[in-house]
Amino acid sequence: MKIYGDSKSGNCLKVKWTAEALGRPYAWIETDIMAGESRTDAFLAMNPAGQVPTVVLEDGRPLAQSNAIILHIAEGSHLVPEDAYDRGRMLEWMFWEQYSHEPYVAVARFQVKYLGKPVDELEPRIVERGGQALARMELALKDAPFLVGEAATLADVALVAYTRVAHEGGFSLDAYPAVKAWVARVEQALNIRD
Amino acid sequence: MKIYGDSKSGNCLKVKWTAEALGRPYAWIETDIMAGESRTDAFLAMNPAGQVPTVVLEDGRPLAQSNAIILHIAEGSHLVPEDAYDRGRMLEWMFWEQYSHEPYVAVARFQVKYLGKPVDELEPRIVERGGQALARMELALKDAPFLVGEAATLADVALVAYTRVAHEGGFSLDAYPAVKAWVARVEQALNIRD
Numbered sequence: 001m002k003i004y005g006d007s008k009s010g011n012c013l014k015v016k017w018t019a020e021a022l023g024r025p026y027a028w029i030e031t032d033i034m035a036g037e038s039r040t041d042a043f044l045a046m047n048p049a050g051q052v053p054t055v056v057l058e059d060g061r062p063l064a065q066s067n068a069i070i071l072h073i074a075e076g077s078h079l080v081p082e083d084a085y086d087r088g089r090m091l092e093w094m095f096w097e098q099y100s101h102e103p104y105v106a107v108a109r110f111q112v113k114y115l116g117k118p119v120d121e122l123e124p125r126i127v128e129r130g131g132q133a134l135a136r137m138e139l140a141l142k143d144a145p146f147l148v149g150e151a152a153t154l155a156d157v158a159l160v161a162y163t164r165v166a167h168e169g170g171f172s173l174d175a176y177p178a179v180k181a182w183v184a185r186v187e188q189a190l191n192i193r194d
Numbered sequence: 195m196k197i198y199g200d201s202k203s204g205n206c207l208k209v210k211w212t213a214e215a216l217g218r219p220y221a222w223i224e225t226d227i228m229a230g231e232s233r234t235d236a237f238l239a240m241n242p243a244g245q246v247p248t249v250v251l252e253d254g255r256p257l258a259q260s261n262a263i264i265l266h267i268a269e270g271s272h273l274v275p276e277d278a279y280d281r282g283r284m285l286e287w288m289f290w291e292q293y294s295h296e297p298y299v300a301v302a303r304f305q306v307k308y309l310g311k312p313v314d315e316l317e318p319r320i321v322e323r324g325g326q327a328l329a330r331m332e333l334a335l336k337d338a339p340f341l342v343g344e345a346a347t348l349a350d351v352a353l354v355a356y357t358r359v360a361h362e363g364g365f366s367l368d369a370y371p372a373v374k375a376w377v378a379r380v381e382q383a384l385n386i387r388d
Binding site for chain 2: 048049051057061063064065066067068069071072075084085087088089091092094095096098099100102103136139140
């Protein structure tokens, strides 16, 4: 499997961590989005949306969208619950991540860390909604070790990607102690270091 | 199953259409988001994110996020491909819908139709990205009857919800003839009238 990813992007790292947790071999092809490398004709032929990560599976067929990719490669593994309801809850967190967390927590980080915007010049809407997302996670993790059940699932993979670097966008996890403890737990469970 | 939904919301209608296509009985509980009915204590106890749709399954357990709900209730049905790669592509479209289509096409419609904003006062970013989303669908549907394979899947359910009413936010489908023909095809396949 080839992973076309940008190391700056948590969405791309989700795919790397999942492949590594499952012992699945892959080649990482660094794709610099800020240099337009996801908008070349060759890239758009794989993924017309021009987004990383995009993988090319062993049989040559492409697949995009970080959460769709990790669902595809982890199907049947310990990272996907067998119970139908737990599976549904895992999917609920994964869609929520892309709609209600990433557009604020990841976007703030991108603007601050890579575009050099001062934290106090972020759009108030981004700051407010990012805080709401982290508060919602705090509520869920106050009495639970992981987002779904007693072990790490793809919900944790998806949410940890930008939560663990939320401070780079101005969101201190000191205000969310259960989230902070969960980040360490997920990093250990998935052997995440980078 | 109880569906807490707002009839104005395509995300909520996805759940209704899927339940009907599968002959699954449900009670619809109209939940007016503009009147704050998804922010009451009783609602937040079901879904701390305060978002519709939220369903309460037959066993009393809640589930949220439109695409997670329809994946849960349609598992094993004709709306979910058996082939693993086709399944992955379906998921790709569903995550793309929530990240790259709904925040522009649905948000434009909400602002124009429900908040009364003139189309020419929409944020340029919303108009541009909504157009890009429709153009990407046009490319995919130029030579294919449905988004994945030869029959309707949950990818079509998810994408048709706001595409069929895109004109209400100022996006004319006349510029996207393959998308327009696909909308009619999906409406017929799923018996969508409202």
